[in-house]
Amino acid sequence: MKGIVAYLFSKGFELIITFIGITIISFLIIHLAPGKPTDMLTELNPKITPETRIKLEQYYGLDKPLYMQYKMWLKRVIHLDFGNSFSSDHRLVWDKIKEKLPATISINVLSLLLILIISIPIGITSATHQYSLYDKLMTVIVFVGFAMPAFWLALLLMMFFGIYLNILPISGLKSINYDELQTVEKVIDIGKHLLLPVFISAFGGIAGISRYMRSSMLEVIRQDYITTAVAKGLKSSRVIYIHGLRNALLPVVTILGLSVPGLIGGSVIFEQVFGIPGMGQLFYMAVMTRDYPLIMGILTIGAVLTIAGNMLADIGYAIVDPRVRKA
Amino acid sequence: MKDNWWERLKTNKMAIAGGLIVLFMFIISIFAPMITPYKPNIIDRYNILSPPDTRHLFGTDDLGRDVFSRMLYGARVSLSVGFVAVGLSTAIGVIFGAIAGYYGGIVDRIIMRFVDIMLAIPTFFLILAVIAFLEPGIRNIMIVIGLTSWMGVARLIRAEFISLRNREFVLASKSTGASDLMIIVRHLLPNSMSPVIVSAVLGIAGAVLLESALSFLGLGVQPPTPSWGNILTIGKDNIEIAWWLSVFPGVAILITVLGYNLFGEGLRDVFDPRIWERND
Numbered sequence: 001m002k003g004i005v006a007y008l009f010s011k012g013f014e015l016i017i018t019f020i021g022i023t024i025i026s027f028l029i030i031h032l033a034p035g036k037p038t039d040m041l042t043e044l045n046p047k048i049t050p051e052t053r054i055k056l057e058q059y060y061g062l063d064k065p066l067y068m069q070y071k072m073w074l075k076r077v078i079h080l081d082f083g084n085s086f087s088s089d090h091r092l093v094w095d096k097i098k099e100k101l102p103a104t105i106s107i108n109v110l111s112l113l114l115i116l117i118i119s120i121p122i123g124i125t126s127a128t129h130q131y132s133l134y135d136k137l138m139t140v141i142v143f144v145g146f147a148m149p150a151f152w153l154a155l156l157l158m159m160f161f162g163i164y165l166n167i168l169p170i171s172g173l174k175s176i177n178y179d180e181l182q183t184v185e186k187v188i189d190i191g192k193h194l195l196l197p198v199f200i201s202a203f204g205g206i207a208g209i210s211r212y213m214r215s216s217m218l219e220v221i222r223q224d225y226i227t228t229a230v231a232k233g234l235k236s237s238r239v240i241y242i243h244g245l246r247n248a249l250l251p252v253v254t255i256l257g258l259s260v261p262g263l264i265g266g267s268v269i270f271e272q273v274f275g276i277p278g279m280g281q282l283f284y285m286a287v288m289t290r291d292y293p294l295i296m297g298i299l300t301i302g303a304v305l306t307i308a309g310n311m312l313a314d315i316g317y318a319i320v321d322p323r324v325r326k327a
Numbered sequence: 328m329k330d331n332w333w334e335r336l337k338t339n340k341m342a343i344a345g346g347l348i349v350l351f352m353f354i355i356s357i358f359a360p361m362i363t364p365y366k367p368n369i370i371d372r373y374n375i376l377s378p379p380d381t382r383h384l385f386g387t388d389d390l391g392r393d394v395f396s397r398m399l400y401g402a403r404v405s406l407s408v409g410f411v412a413v414g415l416s417t418a419i420g421v422i423f424g425a426i427a428g429y430y431g432g433i434v435d436r437i438i439m440r441f442v443d444i445m446l447a448i449p450t451f452f453l454i455l456a457v458i459a460f461l462e463p464g465i466r467n468i469m470i471v472i473g474l475t476s477w478m479g480v481a482r483l484i485r486a487e488f489i490s491l492r493n494r495e496f497v498l499a500s501k502s503t504g505a506s507d508l509m510i511i512v513r514h515l516l517p518n519s520m521s522p523v524i525v526s527a528v529l530g531i532a533g534a535v536l537l538e539s540a541l542s543f544l545g546l547g548v549q550p551p552t553p554s555w556g557n558i559l560t561i562g563k564d565n566i567e568i569a570w571w572l573s574v575f576p577g578v579a580i581l582i583t584v585l586g587y588n589l590f591g592e593g594l595r596d597v598f599d600p601r602i603w604e605r606n607d
Contacts, residue, residue, distance in 0.1 A: 021444035029457055147584035149536055151543050152577035155563055163567055258446065265451025269540055273563070283452060284544065287459040295456050302449045310447065 004318050011314045015307050022303040023077070027070050030296060073296075082297035087289060093297040096282065103173060104267050104278035105305070107194065111202035111263065112256070119206045120252070123213020127221060127248075128240060138210070145207030150266060154200045154273045161196065169193050171275035197274045201266055205259055212255050217248040250321055257313025261306045335597045342593025348586025356402040365393035367400040368551045376569050386571040388561050394571065397553035398579055404554045405583065408469050408538040409531040415473025417527050420480025425511050427481065428488025439485070442478045450475050454537070455546060463546045472534050480526055487519035521598035528591035532584045539580050555580050 057063060064072075076082070082093035126135045162170035169175065173193050181189060220226065221244060229239045267280035275281075279298060286294035336342050355362060365383075371391030379386040385394040427438040454471050461467045491497060492515065500510050541547030542556025543563075550557050555576040562573030 017440065018444050018447050021441070022448050025444065025448065026453070026456065029453070030460065143585065143588060144581070146588055147532070147536075147581050149539055149543075149577065149580050149584075151540055152559060152573075152580065155559065155566065155573045155577070159566060159570060159573060261447060261449040262451075265449035268451055268455065269544070272544060283455065287455045287546065290459055295459065299448075299452055299456055302452045303447065306447050306449060 007318055008315070011311070015311060018310075019303060019307055020074075022306075023074065023300060024070065026296065026299040026303070027073065028066075030292060031066060031069070077300060082300070083293040085294050086291045087294075093293045096294065097279065097297055097301055100277060100279045100282045101301070103276060104264075104271070104280060107198055107201060107270075107276070107278065108260075108263050108267065110194065110198045111205065114198060114202040115205040115209050115256075118202075119208075119210035120213055120249075122206075122210040123252075124217055124240065124245065124248075126210070126214040127217035130218065135214075138214075142207045142211050145203065148203070150200050150203055151269050151273055153203060154196065154270060157196050157200070158273075168196060170196075173276055197270050197276055200270045200273075201263060204266070205263065208259065209252060209255065212252050213248065216251045217244060220244045220248045223247075246320060250317065253313055253316045253320060257310045257316075260309030260313075261302075264302050264305055264309075332597055336593075339593045339597050341589045342597060345586045345588065345590030345593055348582060349590055352402055352406060352583055352586065355399055356406055359396075359399040359403060363393065363396040363399055365396040367396045367553050368392065376565060376572075378569075379571050385575045386569065388558065388569075388572055389565060394558065394575060397558055398555065398576055401553045401555045401558065401576065402579070402583075404465060404548055404552065405535050405538060405580075408465060408472070408548075409534040409587075411469040412472035412476070412534040412538075413527050413530040415469065416475075416477040416530060417480050417523060418477075419473070420477035421484050421516070421523065423477070424481035424484025425488060425515070428485035429492060429507065429511055429515065431489070431492075435485070438481070442481055445475070445478050451540075454541070455544075458541070458546050463541070463549055465548050465552070468538055468541060468547050472537055476530060476533065476537075479530075480523060483522045483526055484519055487522065488515050491515050491518055521594075525591050525595045525598065528587055528594060532587035532591065535580065535584055535587070 080094045082097075084090045085093050085096055122138060126138045129135050158170045161168040169192060173190060175181075175189050175193075178186065178189060221240075226239060226244060229243050230236065234243075267278060268284055269280070270276070271278045271280035272284050279301070283295070283298045283302075285291070286298060369392060371387065374383070374387050374391040376389055377383060377387045377391075383393050383395065385398065388394055388397070423438050423442070427435040453475055457471050457474075458467060461471070488511075497510060497514055500514055505513075538547055538554070539556035539559070542554045543559050545557070545560060547556055548554035558576040559573060562569065562576070565572055
């Protein structure tokens with residue numbers, strides 16, 4: 001148990017460094033870009049006086065050197081103060097992000113679960129039946145899956161299920177008559193709206209993870225301890241699922257952790273396609289209107305989510321692999 | 328040695344299939360003006376959203392432009408973005424990876440930490456943020472994709488260099504007084520090229536996908552310049568009435584990306600003698 005604490009402690013230190021690194025990079029990108037970040041706010045507003053402009057620049061510390069600006073910004077960020085949005089409502093950036101987070105996080109968590117449920121069994125069975133017709137078919141499907149643009153698949157599914165069959169809604173999170181529905185109907189309604197987005201967001205991951213699971217399992221099956229287990233007469237299903245799976249899962253856990261940024265980034269695409277009011281859509285709007293504080297805020301929150309995902313992967317790794325705890 | 332892998336390439340089905348697809352895409356983008364009678368940007372008010380027929384093979388879009396022609400010219404955009412972006416990312420990755428792998432120590436630790444940090448940022452967020460401040464367009468797309476996708480190459484080159492840097496031929500060269508740059512360029516790089524070539528080919532596939540997604544969102548190639556992604560945007564807007572706008576460009580992306588992936592995976596097998604021995 002002591003080992004695990006030390007392990008998580010050193011991982012935690014790494015994560016803090018990563019967080020600082022990410023924020024510095026995002027900060028530099030926005031500040032080194034041509035024009036002042038406040039231009040968007042001041043140029044579009046003829047009523048703004050030179051005094052307010054100076055006040056605004058002082059608020060963002062634009063008159064100070066870069067490292068001072070970063071320090072000021074970081075200090076505010078730790079208190080979740082990202083400033084006010086440049087959009088006409090001028091609401092707090094954090095409030096705007098906060099109300100969009102649940103949709104994005106729940107879709108991403110659901111799609112992670114879907115990836116695990118589908119790709120681990122596919123990977124295992126492909127490995128145990130290597131070079132069979134089933135394995136070859138899966139390989140082809142995975143290759144096509146890798147090459148499939150997620151947003152295009154989304155369009156095709158929308159056309160098929162939403163327009164041709166007309167059984168699934170093609171945009172938003174709730175139907176127009178949502179408020180009149182019973183509780184059970186409400187759940188079903190949201191479920192129907194989530195079906196396609198969750199599948200689309202999981203799609204790339206399913207292809208990738210099942211491939212990793214297959215090669216990882218193939219690697220494990222060739223090991224001596226598996227041969228030993230088979231030789232001493234254990235049932236092959238027991239060998240595969242008890243002895244093999246645990247070891248084969250290790251690299252997959254790491255890959256899953258690494259795929260979190262991709263999932264979060266991908267939310268821009270599927271939220272835009274399916275019209276889901278989440279963080280991805282908010283980010284898209286922010287980018288389109290150059291809402292500087294909002295872009296910065298979402299980049300930071302995206303980084304935090306990524307780090308949280310990596311942390312979960314590390315914890316998962318420590319649970320599956322006792323060697324990590326001792327090292 | 329050279330004949331050896333050429334022989335292996337010729338017998339590798341994946342590499343051949345992928346290579347043919349890639350070659351095909353090159354040919355149609357080079358000869359685009361000769362293949363299609365229509366200019367990609369000619370607006371035809373009398374033929375708006377007309378379905379595929381013998382006159383317009385893939386139908387027309389919301390301005391009456393010929394979709395087939397726009398897709399041929401879109402292939403040019405897609406391929407050039409793929410090549411330039413990957414050229415840039417490979418160059419950056421090779422430089423960082425070479426320095427980290429050759430010198431090791433604190434330099435290596437700092438560079439690899441930077442690589443980890445870059446890998447932890449949701450790339451798509453980062454790309455969108457940069458584009459928001461740089462103005463979308465073909466040139467900026469290439470630069471941004473290049474700047475955000477070099478990390479894999481850096482890791483590959485570093486690993487190769489670490490395994491090579493203490494081999495006899497490198498040490499021998501060092502003892503004759505060759506400079507670091509000389510050793511890196513003459514001895515280490517040529518011996519580390521195969522994984523880089525594989526990752527570059529796979530990287531083009533990734534860049535093509537990324538460009539199409541950005542253009543689809545309206546943050547990539549800007550209309551009226553045709554790209555597969557921005558044709559799909561019009562497809563989404565007319566999804567209930569014009570299926571052809573949503574289907575054909577997607578198939579083109581799928582086939583192209585599949586081609587590069589197959590070619591890359593095939594090359595990986597060709598370059599990797601271990602797999603060869605196993606199949607023998």
